[in-house]
Amino acid sequence: MKKELRKYWNSKLVHGSLTGNSRKKSSLTKIFQEISSPPGEREGVRGKYRRMTSPTLDTRVFGKKIYSYTKVESTNEIAYRLAEHGAEEGTVVIAGEQTKGKGRADHYWFSPSGGLWLSLILRPLTASSSISRLSLLGALGITASIKRMFPLLSPGIRWPNDAVINEKKVGGVLCRAKNGQKKVVFLIMGIGVNVNIGEFPSPLCFAATSLKRETGCRVSGEAFQHFLLGELERLYFSFLGDSPALLTEIRLSSSLLGKQIKVKISQEEFTGLVQDIDEEGRLVLRLESGIQRRISSEEGYISG
Ligand code: BT5
Secondary structure, X not given: OHHHHHHHHHHHOOOOOOOOOHHHHHHHHHHHHHOOOOOOOOOEEOXXXXXXXOOOOOOXXXXXXXXXXXXXXXXXXXXXXXXXXXXXXXXXXXXXXXXXXXXXXXXXXXOOEOEEEEEEEEOOOOEHHHHHHHHHHHHHHHHHHHHHHOOOOOEEEEOOOEEEEOOEEEEXXXXXXXXXXXXXXEEEEEEEEOOOOOOOOOOOOOXXXXXHHHHOOOOOHHHHHHHHHHHHHHHHHXXXXXXXXXXXXXXXXXXXXXXXXXXXXXXXXXXXXXEEEOOOOOEEEEEOOOOEEEEOOOOEEEOO
């Protein structure tokens, strides 16, 4: 298995520039031009998008290519189109601000400047059912980075895709896959983290928090981004290797284990005790009736 993984990763290695295939290169360039935000809102030199390589980033694949924008509708949409045109695994799209940031089920995602809004292109070669696990992996990436940067904070994962501090949401993950017949063609992992957001609009002010609010000081977005890409790559490696350590880490970081919660499935609400998160990323709930139920992230959401 180790040998296979090494071969896989070596085949994925990129070195900061678009490689070989010039047809692919020109097709990608076209996408960047199509996805133009109004002049003046782009980051870049002479009307070209800035593609940053990050020399200090200690990753092998993630973030070796970063497309950085000042303002876009949604980084997930851009990443999806780039992936459709062959962008490599590990490519990252980042924006300073999103005007139509998205959550699951088309929820609105508040994304003014001051947050970290990024989308990662993955090509995991796994069965289509891995979205639940990768959403948890993304949330774990956020909490692990927070712990590394701020050891005194105690962030947790709130199934299926939230990173929370003191039960307030500090970040969220939105995965969208393009599925082939049996496998995922590519998967976009969108991650939003409230880094330096000082105030939230009223519907969010009691439910959301930011690193700045929790630490009381301004946080370096760039440093956090480096931690995040490093942690995400480490966890993704673990995911590809089917390591049981990943599920253990997810369970240990879960803020819901042992708690009584309400889950809505279609129009029905269930109350139960959270017993576990299983190998498929499903929530294992002991309902009041005593029956055990496994709930996937596509099926249900927490309502209280
Ligand atoms: C999520 O959805 O938590 C997924 C968030 C993913 C955002 C990233 S940013 C980069 C990429 N590009 C995108 O367009 N999206 C991704 P969900 O679990 O459905 O949570 C959405 C709910 O969280 C909303 O209905 C609000 O209640 C709340 N919310 C919205 N903005 C928030 C924020 N900035 N911080 C905390 N909570 C927020």
